[in-house]
Amino acid sequence: MKKISLLGSTGSIGTSTLDIVRRNPESLKVVAMACGRNIDRALEQVKEFRPELVSVTDEADAAKLRARLDGTCEVLFGEAGAVKVAVHPDARTVVSAIVGAAGLQPTYAAILAKKEIALANKETMVVAGEFMNAAARQHGVRILPVDSEHSAIFQCLNGEDSKRVRRLILTASGGPFLNKPKEEFATITVEQALKHPNWSMGAKITIDSATLMNKGLELIEARYLFDIGPEQLAVCVHPQSIIHSMVEFQDSSVMAQLGLPDMRVPIAYALSYPDRIPNDLPSLDLPRLANLTFFEPDEEKFRCLKLAKMAMSEGGTMPAVLNAANEIAVAQFLEKKISFLQIAQVVEETLQGHSRQTPRSLEEIVAVDQWARRRASELAAA
């Protein structure tokens, strides 16, 4: 029986995680969960999964939830509550699926408490990769990826020595504008950018997929998750998204993980590794899928990818600045305050205004993140 603390229970990864727990009551059990403001959903989840502890964002919501529960589940709130969930003494694994910077502190607390981490929160590695890795090494903690591309790479590595890796190759769908001429990028609308060809996701990540910033952030995540040099990381555009990512080894052999787009597969893998949990998902029917195609990404057209690679190569606080500036720029684009092309422009100018540092604490990282958000907001308003 693997006991789990679930950070971000009401989001997309959280509900998929609970679906896996529901189907495997003999091997998985949720002992604590944290969520945001969706307390109706949280109430249902607590009633079904019977954790010992739940934490929500607001104190008022915590009081409401407590009133509607029978007292068998402790109810907390805020960052301190989420941290309590992360370090729950019964939990062996923490699923880190709170979106954004709010996931950093609880994930860090889980590492300090020597919990195994199933990591869905990108920011942990993008914003604080070196820092989190150092903490994980120090406390003997294993960080297992949940993201589909990183799970693919983890499955391809499957315990092989990272010294034997020639390249990690992340596949990218290429997003809705793969074949759009560069000249037309200036007139891309929010509605056009929100139409992703393969995956149904939130607005922020869908825009990141359209700019390829998502792939850039994944490169940075991979760099730290797999402790691999920036020069060994490549992106390959693969519009069908059937190959989720690949590892090329030093003997020229390439391992690839393929599948239909269903997040329950990588989540379940992270929860069962090195075993696999059987499911009844249909088999991949390659003959029915027609062609698999592959292209080099066009970094002139998708400048966010180029900027992400630059930030990855520089390391230190640069990825944190990239991520924060991008969050602001995408939010401004979604509010129709800046154009599609200005997203990369805001990110680039924010990066240019920052001098690389090596952060020694989570507080320093948060300070850099906040500076970058302010700077990007100014640039977007200019």
Next chain:
Amino acid sequence: MKKISLLGSTGSIGTSTLDIVRRNPESLKVVAMACGRNIDRALEQVKEFRPELVSVTDEADAAKLRARLDGTCEVLFGEAGAVKVAVHPDARTVVSAIVGAAGLQPTYAAILAKKEIALANKETMVVAGEFMNAAARQHGVRILPVDSEHSAIFQCLNGEDSKRVRRLILTASGGPFLNKPKEEFATITVEQALKHPNWSMGAKITIDSATLMNKGLELIEARYLFDIGPEQLAVCVHPQSIIHSMVEFQDSSVMAQLGLPDMRVPIAYALSYPDRIPNDLPSLDLPRLANLTFFEPDEEKFRCLKLAKMAMSEGGTMPAVLNAANEIAVAQFLEKKISFLQIAQVVEETLQGHSRQTPRSLEEIVAVDQWARRRASELAAA
């Protein structure tokens, strides 16, 4: 330092194996080798690799070779000599690359001597799979595949529990007649059948690729190598031969191994597993390879594949009969004594004339093999 006995040193797999040894003198050493009648090549190999023992097919050749060596290398001949090579006390691994039935006895001797087997000889598993597996289990011997498809599957499994496998999917190029209409199969010439689109191989295996019997034999080999049920084995036609084979796990995740066609990669993997030996082969350039396509095999057009699946499902001595009848039929086709379509016909009628047995010794298997060859020859002459 891994010490190797090499059975079949002058053939294609043998020379590729020696090329790997040549490039890795600090980790690989050949202590004994066996070959056939190419004693000029054998002489060169002995002078370069300095084994302690070499064995050739004929007594007269052994005498000639002995006269041309300086006495530091023992020279033997015949099956007894090949067996001595297989059980050489210094060898930890035996590369079994003698072609055809002649490889059976030395491979079996190596298993009894508790040597790790790097298996290129298909007949070991096709003709005597259950028998060899029982011996390997009894003596705690690991059999590592060298064949490109089976190495791909082995790399995809990479130590995962075979109970978690849903299907093993062998890819097939489809051969030169993939898109030829069935009506035209009756007029296929030897010259047409010898033109393989992707691999340069011997005549027998090239014809087997054209009939898809090669893939059928590989299915049988996979069944025993990976101890997997016949219903879990599938063939997928993939004309580009970039994906060398795949494993679908019970969580619907599919692992694939990709690469350029170079036998040194799977041979080196078998010799270095679980490590990999770096090489300077070029990286797989997926964007330059254009499309990867996949089709269901047409078992009405390629009846040899259907016959192989039937023999695999029945098990026992049926695969041995299939293999022997096919060898005779292909030889007769290459001599233009029977037509392309008659290959499957001879195999089918030979199978129909045999009652499945469970062989208890290598002698019983050899007797069935010889019966099938006689029967197939009669059928081909009729």
